[in-house]
Amino acid sequence: MTSLATRPPSTAAPRRAKPRRSGRTGSNLGLTAKYLVLLAFTAFSLVPLAWMVSSAFKAPQDVLEVPVRWIPKQWHPENFVKALMEPRFTGHTFLEFLINSTIVATVTALASVVLSIMVGYGFAKFRFRGREAFMWTLLGSTLLPFSSVVIPLYLVIDSLALTDTLAGLIIPFVITGQAVFVARQFIRAIPTAYIEAARIDGASEWVIFRRIIVPLTGPAVTTVAVMSFLFSWNQFLWPLVITSSQEGFTAPLGLSMLGMGSTFNTDYSVWMAASTIAIIPPLVFFLILERPYLRGLEAMAGIK
Amino acid sequence: MLRNRELRAALIFISPAILFFLVFWAAPVLLALYYSFTDWQVGQTETWAGLANYTKLLSDPQFHTAVLASMSIVLIVMAVSLVLALGVAIVLADPRIQAGRLWRVSVIVPVVTDWVATGLVFQLFFLPNQGVLASFGQSLGIDALNSVRWTTDAGLAPWAIAIFVIWKQTGLYAIFFLAGLKGIPGDIIEASKVDGANAWQTFWRIRWPMMTPLTVFVVVLSFVTTLGLFEPVYLLTGGGPAGATRTLPLFLFENFFTFGNSGYASAAGIYFLLLSLMFTFTASRILKDRDES
Structure with a gap:
């Protein structure tokens, strides 16, 4: 369990390429059933999205x-272009x-990378009193449903005069317990001997971080x-909660307004085009970073 | 001396986390705690109200409905999506399945798409008479689907929300279960087969017990995540019909931002927070134990 997520994925390679000869009919039947389960489930997953894309062109x-x-019938x-360019929302x-x-x-992703690596390194490679307690409190607090802390967070952002700004959308999320935890899991795999050797050679802590850890x-x-980013x-x-002027709307906020109030619009094909975009x-x-993403989820669940 | 230098460095490296924790977690919660003991309404100065908000909540039928609505959606979602997720994971863990990556990607795609974009799709799926589900029903000759009022019938609305949530989240839990299954060393499975165990026995006697901590984690995670969901309710029913699906997050949101009952909403938020904390700390406790073993 202490081995880490940076382990090459090859360990999960098929254990046996071919099914055993005995009981082959039974096991083929099982395999067919398994494919049917997969087919049914992926259909369930993909049908709404396929419908969305196809409707976007209708x-x-x-x-x-x-x-x-x-x-x-006809492609539109x-x-x-309508979804992107037509002015609505004042x-x-x-x-x-x-x-x-x-x-x-x-910006959230970039800042979160820098800060999580720093903090993750602090948690992974240094011993200090209260380290474990703080680490797990941090993680526990960000596993909380966001809606249970949204009012308190609003009170603070409001008193910092950050409501209705893009900064207000970014700052509270540049450090999350999840990101720190994932970074820590990866950094723990870096051999501590490298760090100790550098220390003996007289490198400063910052140089160790920049030259050894970061690369x-x-x-x-x-x-x-x-x-x-996701x-x-x-x-x-x-x-x-925090955005009131439409200059600062994000895409989901704009989308949610399509079917509401003064901007009401029942041109469903435009809804679907906007959703697709x-x-x-x-x-x-x-799709490009599927493997790192899945590795992150696995690190989250404490597997490897 | 080296210890001292190290300690100082450690402090510097984790200082952003300390700062963040204080400013964006501890301070907000303390602030909300303070307001929860006041009668604060938007635009007025607050006066101390002691436990009034907390006792009023306990006898507020709307709050009761909110707790019940939340719980019923959570139960439906957990029962269905965890079973589905485990099933899909068991299938994907079979090394004979071809094109594993393609299946895996298709399973997880709903997880990475946006709630609002897909929420619009589900709005149109659930429209009565002309919606996509009604139209599927007609093609299959099930005319009864035509008049189903998915989002405006008090009995069905929680199911409509649950279907959307199950669609959106099951893939995530499946990936967790899959990772758990793959983490079991192959030689243990091999050994059990040599000893004559069939697939059923291998699963229940070996894989399942070895996955128990992960399963508890996924159960707790799905509980708190579903309990806290705001988007699907807001997008599909807006809490309706007549408050039947006004879940806890929606109750908080409406009281605070729509009605301006800020002190009251803060107190409800504290109840919600305490409930969630109980569960998330169980989850992080499990992670901690796994981490140390």
């Missing part, structure tokens, strides 16, 4: 057509909200970055 009146048509790629466009989201999520934290960096991009309750950045990020 004419508005065709979105709720019976029976469901998966390939649009201009829905995407003159602002969805494109502006996407830019806000990009800034917020990118060896590659996997931790990508993992923390992808987790923070977390930040998909946040909804917090921007809803909003899920592309996190999806692309995830």
Whole structure:
């Protein structure tokens, strides 16, 4: 259990390439059943998303057509331009909200990488009184449902005059217990002997951090970055609570307003085009960095 | 001397976390605790109210409904998504399954997509008469699906929310279970097979007991996560019909930001926080024990 997430994934290689000969029919039946389970579950996972993408290309009146048509009768790629460019929400466009989201999520991810590596190193390689207690309190506090601390956090952000700013969307999340914990799990795998050798050679603590630790934290960096980016991009309750002027809207906030109040819009194909656009950045990020992301989840669950 | 230098360095490295913990966790909670003992309304100065908010909450039928609504959604989601997740993980852990990465990615995709974007999709799925589910029903000849009022019927609305949450989260729990199953050394499984255990026995006698700590972690995590969910309720029912799905997070949000009953909402928030703390510290305790073993 002390071996760490940086272990190459090859350890999970198939244990046996071929099924045993005895009881082959039974086991083939089992395998077929397993494929059916997977097929059913992935259909459940993907059907809503496939429907979203296909509707994004349809004419508005065709979105709720019976029976469901998966390939649009006529293609309307201009829905995407409409979704992005058409001014709504007191003159602002969805494109502006996407830019806000990009800034917020990118800055959160970058800051979170730097700070988590620093703090994670402190927790992983130094002994001091109260270390364990603080580490686990930090982790426990950020496993809390966000909605249970949203009012207290609002009170503080309000008194710091950070409501309705992009900074207010970023600052509270540049350090999270999860990111620190994941960074710590990775950094613990770096042999302590390197650090001790450098100390004996007279290197300062900062030099040790910059020259020895940071270059060896590659996997931790990508993992923390992808987790923070996804977390930040998909946040909804917090921007809803602190953002009042539409200049500062993030993409999810803009999306949620599509079906509401003065901006009410029942052009469902535009809804779906906007939704499709909003899920592309996190999806692309995830598909490229799937392995680091999964490693982060595994580190979270304390596996390896 | 070296110890001293190290200690100072350690303090510097973890100082951002200390600062953050104080400013964005300890201070806010203390502030909310203070307000929970006052009658603060937005735009007015507060006066000390002692335990009034706390006792009033205990006899507030809306608060009771909120707790019940939260619990029923949590129970449905946990029962369905944990069983599904374990099933999918067992299947994915079979080394004979081809294209494992493709399946894994498809399973986890809903987890990384945004609540609001997918919430709009589910809004349209659940529309009565013309919604996507109704239309699937017609194609399959189940006309009864047509008139189902998924989000406006008090009995069905929690189910509609739960379906959306199950769709969104099951993949995450499946990935946790999968990692747990793969973490079991292959030679133990091999040995049990040599001893003549069938797949069923191997699972219940070896894999399952070895996964118990992880399972407890996933159970606790799914409990607190689902309890705290705001987005699916806000997007699908807005707490309706007539407050039937006004869950705890929504109750807090409405009282604080919509009605301005800030002191009252703070007290409800403290109840919610205490409830969540009990569970998250169980979870982090489990992680700690695993970490030390």
